Amino acid sequence: MTTIFDNPEEFAEDQLAGWLDLYSDRVRGVTGGVVALPVAGAAPQVAVVIGGGSGHYPAFCGTVGTGFATGAVVGNIFTSPSAAQVYSVAKAADQGRGVVLSFGNYAGDNMNFGLAAERLRQEGIDTRIVVVTDDVASADEEEQRRGIAGDFPVFKAMGAAAAAGASLDEVERLGNASNRATRTIGVAFSGCTMPGATEPLFTVPEGHLGLGLGIHGEPGIRDVPLMRATDLARLLVDSLLADRPATAGTRVAPIVNGLGDTKYEELFLLWGRIAPLLRAEGLELVEPEVGELVTSLDMGGCSLTLQWLDEELEELWRADAYTPAYRKAQAPVAALDRDAIAATESRAAEEMPEASDASRHAALVIRDVVGAMDAALRGAEENLGRIDAIAGDGDHGRGMVKGVSAATDAAGRVPEEAGAAFLLGRVGQAWAAEAGGTSGVLWGAALEAFGRELGDDATEIGAADIAAASGAFARAIQQLGGASRGDKTLLDALLPFVDELEARVSAGDDLATAWGQAATVAGREAEATASLRPNVGRARPLAEKSIGHPDAGAISMALILETVGGVLAAR
Amino acid sequence: MTTIFDNPEEFAEDQLAGWLDLYSDRVRGVTGGVVALPVAGAAPQVAVVIGGGSGHYPAFCGTVGTGFATGAVVGNIFTSPSAAQVYSVAKAADQGRGVVLSFGNYAGDNMNFGLAAERLRQEGIDTRIVVVTDDVASADEEEQRRGIAGDFPVFKAMGAAAAAGASLDEVERLGNASNRATRTIGVAFSGCTMPGATEPLFTVPEGHLGLGLGIHGEPGIRDVPLMRATDLARLLVDSLLADRPATAGTRVAPIVNGLGDTKYEELFLLWGRIAPLLRAEGLELVEPEVGELVTSLDMGGCSLTLQWLDEELEELWRADAYTPAYRKAQAPVAALDRDAIAATESRAAEEMPEASDASRHAALVIRDVVGAMDAALRGAEENLGRIDAIAGDGDHGRGMVKGVSAATDAAGRVPEEAGAAFLLGRVGQAWAAEAGGTSGVLWGAALEAFGRELGDDATEIGAADIAAASGAFARAIQQLGGASRGDKTLLDALLPFVDELEARVSAGDDLATAWGQAATVAGREAEATASLRPNVGRARPLAEKSIGHPDAGAISMALILETVGGVLAAR
Structure with a gap:
């Protein structure tokens, strides 16, 4: 249930206003969305402008910041932002090195980001488009698939490349490479409720899960009875391994994403079932992420994403980032003291006294x-x-x-x-x-x-x-x-x-x-x-x-x- | 609904196993819970061992790490860990400078952490107890109140102090000071469902919210009809301002916490209503946090916490931290370039051409x-x-x-x-x-x-x-x-x-x-x-x-x- 709002029609604007107040030290609101505040002394970089409808936090504005997106366009709930919004955010985000617009593959987003790109190009701003198409359940042809949790690694790859000074051509190339290497399969347990609505936007039959159901309720593959975590893990892993990209190696970045109502402990439990299956396939798991990265209000469900890494994608995946909703840093965990670890292992032992x-x-x-x-x-x-x-x-x-x-x-x-x-x-x-x-x-x-x-x-x-x-x-x-x-x-x-x-x-x-x-x-x-x-x-x-x-x-x-x-x- | 599990009776162990796999580069599982892996070259510090039942992630193990807790004891869902578990985690976390055990004020936790403290003291480990009592709805007398989202700032204060090298006496003193300065009021919109259960653990009457209802369904103040976000903000703010600590100044650390089903956008929207009310009271808002910090599985609801800061509490609140679920760093936002910000403000302007x-x-x-x-x-x-x-x-x-x-x-x-x-x-x-x-x-x-x-x-x-x-x-x-x-x-x-x-x-x-x-x-x-x-x-x-x-x-x-x-x- 979506419960907190004043006027349901103003939900998207109102939540954005609260968010901007919260993070006013690092982002700035512009017409249509947000841009990261520039950090003093940083060289101009390619602008990575992401976006889509609201209701998916931390997608999209939650990952605007150092090492990730330069700006995010914020539409109404589950609705593409307008071309004017995209244009406005891109103009504000542009640092003179060109703009990449990136978003999940939905008709409205394609249109609006496409229109905005044309307008930007007319004004001499070199603008590229990278569309995310990771949802293996939504179509057989890769380019027709919807974009879901794969948004996260694709946007991150481009954000990391841009932060490292890559050219517009490079950022676009890496974004497309990242997308081609990324596969997601999702399941839904229950629908979500729009602000002001008394009924869910869609439902999943009682006692079932919707395999491949989209994050706005788009049709999936089929409804199947609810199953144990072990079986769910097997289903998700098998679905993705059956759809390995041609270039797949043995190193993957895995993501278990929660949609809203399915909580952290459940996601961790599921990860505990997924990880051994992946390892049994000979895969090396690189810095997995388990949590809420692309949500759908209070929808029940989760997804597994695998990004198949090559050397350059792995570097981008491992790169540091600092955004409101996602922060990654290598330093504190890089300097582990293995001797000290061994010491903690034996500390709790207890001896049995001799008895009369x-x-x-x-x-x-x-x-x-x-x-x-x-x-x-x-x-x-x-x-x-x-x-x-x-x-x-x-x-x-x-x-x-x-x-x-x-x-x-x-x-x-x-x-x-x-x-x-x-x-x-x-x-x-x-x-x-x-x-x-x-x-x-x-x-x-x-x-x-x-x-x-x-x-x-x-x-x-x-x-x-x-x-x-x-x-x-x-x-x-x-x-x-x-x-x-x-x-x-x-x-x-x-x-x-x-x-x-x-x-x-x-x-x-x-x-x-x-x-x-x-x-x-x-x-x-x-x-x-x-x-x-x-x-x-x-x-x-x-x-x-x-x-x-x-x-x-x-x-x-x-x-x-x-x-x-x-x-x-x-x- | 809690949906993902194999055997509901093993939910807590299974989710912990998945979590430990995920964060094995920075934490280690021990009997009863987890401890942070020591960082090479770091001086021994006072061990801050937190804990309670499962189902509240990121409480409790999610905040084990640099600048926060040294270890966390992980009980079954909504159930205190046993004294043996507390003892075991504390032994593994101890670095020779003493242990603070800290937890929310519930009968079972008091008993088990108390028993463990006695056993640790018998073995010559100086052990202190800091109980969190922030829930103003649960009792009039401060020391009888339950601990809810206030766990977060109180644990953080002690973790930051310990990381900065404070003595056991100091960490205990600061923990208690932090608790005395912290007040929370919560509301529940709907109950949560335990793994394997077909009915919620408790319910809130349709169209109502439970004011002050506890995070395990403990009785609150009263049920009131659902209200607009603006009115909810006023209710929460007024409840806390009516209960200012005697020492309250004008600087506060605010936290809007979501319980599970109430999602980020709703919390941001609510923050957008709360912040102006607090500022209108002449309060300065210091690095507010809005998100899921102490949850209750898929429960619907949220809470507002205010920690009233003095100079030393503010320093601890602002301190960096790096844990699986919470990461804070000052650097990237400290060096903002105000000229560059001004430049982005005017970039999107467009001129009207002269017309025939x-x-x-x-x-x-x-x-x-x-x-x-x-x-x-x-x-x-x-x-x-x-x-x-x-x-x-x-x-x-x-x-x-x-x-x-x-x-x-x-x-x-x-x-x-x-x-x-x-x-x-x-x-x-x-x-x-x-x-x-x-x-x-x-x-x-x-x-x-x-x-x-x-x-x-x-x-x-x-x-x-x-x-x-x-x-x-x-x-x-x-x-x-x-x-x-x-x-x-x-x-x-x-x-x-x-x-x-x-x-x-x-x-x-x-x-x-x-x-x-x-x-x-x-x-x-x-x-x-x-x-x-x-x-x-x-x-x-x-x-x-x-x-x-x-x-x-x-x-x-x-x-x-x-x-x-x-x-x-x-x-």
């Missing part, structure tokens, strides 16, 4: 307990989810299973000679890392506290030590979570358990008996808690949500205590 | 004709729209009225002593600029061609000259548009008109009679064209759409020819 017999024995029991908890929680997952759904978001069962699974895995990786503290340290950290949410943190910290209380070097571990460790377990949760008994959290089961366990052990009961009795108390209290009315409001901070499982948390705690009791009784 | 009496007389007739066309098209707008809606998108009437209105205005601005060529040059350019689409270009170019054929210096302009100019008018449209007679475009009315006009004039008819007869032929042909079945498919390139008004274009052409005939007959 008593602690190693306790660790063996703990391994059994973790395994039993794993089985019990898997069995209870659905029920816990159901209880949690009454007051919370229903993911308590899932979270507990994720935590205990990670704990089980971690225990399996700890050497057999580990003591209880080391073992529970790893178990707790794994639980916290994988369970997610606050309850994961609480469980993780509590398990670690239990282990610390037992220690790795205790000469003996008896019932009183286990009771003390259970107290430490409960205190960790109280301190971290800030809750008290009666707040309808797991503490409503845990605190009565600890009190009962300590009392029974003090009274001389053996551990298994005392634990079993205390677990029964915990179960009763958990049931009582569960019958209370939930106190969770709507939309609490997500990070706090797992505190919002009051009854489910108490019930899973009681279940675990009972399970541990079973293990102790069986030994 | 005959051409000035023709220009007077043309002014009458333009006025009559204006009236006729306004009267026909609705009908033309209706005809166009059958085959096209129904905007032909609107486009023609916009074109002729602009032409009328332009004619009014041309001095009375202008000749026909100069007048029609201005008229045609205005038409093309404002009508939009291809038909605007065609009309504009055709009017200019008509004028060029007449010239500004003709000693006499007779019926044959007008017929020749009409031929030039038609040729301009044929050459630019590439259509022929029978393609159901305006040529189907225009070409028979020109033939008939030339024949009548050659036969000796006076201009008004010949024109009237030719216009009658054009009208008949247009009606015939309109009865043909439309040949327009769905979703043609937008730039070509106005070619897709075949019958409406012929009808409006015939109407105009008839109107001109009326003017000529009345003289």
Whole structure:
């Protein structure tokens, strides 16, 4: 949805006015668009004037600046600028060395830039036209293809050449070479909405993607069902490799471009699937770009571009640039210190302390307990989810299973000679890392506290030590979570358990008996808690949500205590 | 909609893997997150370790690099990273000068970063915590507020200080000072969708915005009806100015941040409304940032942040930075050449040539004709729209009225002593600029061609000259548009008109009679064209759409020819 505007008909002018205010230290508004402010002492250069409709930011004005475009013509949303606009911007951008007009291949742009070129030539300004035709989905014949994300590398090549002092002939030649070496395939997940419109400009059928759909909704190849990222990567890569230019070598500049609604994390994930496929083809990937370079308002979708590099195109692709939306510099990453990198690699290692017999024995029991908890929680997952759904978001069962699974895995990786503290340290950290949410943190910290209380070097571990460790377990949760008994959290089961366990052990009961009795108390209290009315409001901070499982948390705690009791009784 | 993933449960790891592949030349993945690769020769610095859940890119790993964060901890989507993750990243980032852990104020983050800090301190690593609390909508008490887009300037301040060699005490002090000076207010237009979910995580009532709604859907202040950009700017500015810190001066660093679905052009437009309000308050705006800095997947919405600068905060805000998602450098814009700027300002001027009496007389007739066309098209707008809606998108009437209105205005601005060529040059350019689409270009170019054929210096302009100019008018449209007679475009009315006009004039008819007869032929042909079945498919390139008004274009052409005939007959 496009939401922010005053008068939809003035959207393009209004957004440009805001943009010009923002970057007034480096660009200047002229009739029809913008030009880069000249930098003192820089020699005159060929003017590279790019443009098209608005709605594609950073295309087109976002890349006006050092090492990129000299000026950009800014049309209405998704509409070619007029010839008069193109003429005006080109006149302002001209530095006496000629002008290249460059734009994506659309009928309106061809006409208007073409008319402007004629007028400029009539006035004696040598003017060339470089049309971008990278969209392999739009036509079989290269020169009939539309221009989409390939605008970016083609404009950059010319901007870099012009900044390096190339002649008009050279800039034109390199622009055309860059275009011929550039291929893009795009997919659309959803349409975009024009300012003031209540319906999208076009739609993609639910559950599908439009393969090759254009950035203004132009027809693509076909609609296909949505697919996994791995399959999408394969589709995009295969489409481009099937259309290699005749001159293709083994070095490519790849671009994964987001159209608006498809966000950075998705694009990175997709890149993670695309890169290995390209490398498996023997391609060397040169300074890939992943982000939003040619957008379509809030359209959902993305594209993959490959520019096949030769020596001169690679130099232009690697060249520095400094524009409002795109900045590239070699310096800070060129001087990496490989020794220092190696040092960071080993810094986080941690050694396992030697353990006493008593602690190693306790660790063996703990391994059994973790395994039993794993089985019990898997069995209870659905029920816990159901209880949690009454007051919370229903993911308590899932979270507990994720935590205990990670704990089980971690225990399996700890050497057999580990003591209880080391073992529970790893178990707790794994639980916290994988369970997610606050309850994961609480469980993780509590398990670690239990282990610390037992220690790795205790000469003996008896019932009183286990009771003390259970107290430490409960205190960790109280301190971290800030809750008290009666707040309808797991503490409503845990605190009565600890009190009962300590009392029974003090009274001389053996551990298994005392634990079993205390677990029964915990179960009763958990049931009582569960019958209370939930106190969770709507939309609490997500990070706090797992505190919002009051009854489910108490019930899973009681279940675990009972399970541990079973293990102790069986030994 | 979040669309690109394999397994939704592995979204966070998978996107991080892709990101690490992309930026492997400057960052390194470690357990729990990423650290910046050290730059050769750089002195050890205080480690600034930031973090939180995924889904907020460029927060958090996007700003790891020179002059910004040393490392970032990467949690699951919208979920705090675990203490073990924080610990691991901090260990890898530590350069022996201490660590600052910094994050937005959420329960889970406080716990996990707090636990990690304790563990780091136990190992002798001096560790400080700086919590960001900029969201004025989330609580009255400053220290209870959530952290949102204010993360950006607070992290940047610490990163810049650390890069400049500041001590741990100093970096901590500056981080806290930066946080105290920073205020944000946000609005949400729509919720975001978690990977794998079919429903949004939360929603905003249709036609409303959530004032102060948090970046994970936390409750805000209230829902209010959607408003114009000007009113939204006022709301945001007033909210922040009502909450000025005690130490506030007159210099501020403003940030307009987009949450995902709200795109760049909208943010620029909003900035164009915000900036004057801030300046009217006597504030000096220091290097504002407008873009996506702290997002929430594909959530719709934006926020305004103000950091109130003193001398040291301003220096940190202005400092260079080079990170994957944010790059700032002073050099290229510092050396502007004001003389060269002035030169570009006047370059596009154009002089009016002196005109002959005959051409000035023709220009007077043309002014009458333009006025009559204006009236006729306004009267026909609705009908033309209706005809166009059958085959096209129904905007032909609107486009023609916009074109002729602009032409009328332009004619009014041309001095009375202008000749026909100069007048029609201005008229045609205005038409093309404002009508939009291809038909605007065609009309504009055709009017200019008509004028060029007449010239500004003709000693006499007779019926044959007008017929020749009409031929030039038609040729301009044929050459630019590439259509022929029978393609159901305006040529189907225009070409028979020109033939008939030339024949009548050659036969000796006076201009008004010949024109009237030719216009009658054009009208008949247009009606015939309109009865043909439309040949327009769905979703043609937008730039070509106005070619897709075949019958409406012929009808409006015939109407105009008839109107001109009326003017000529009345003289």
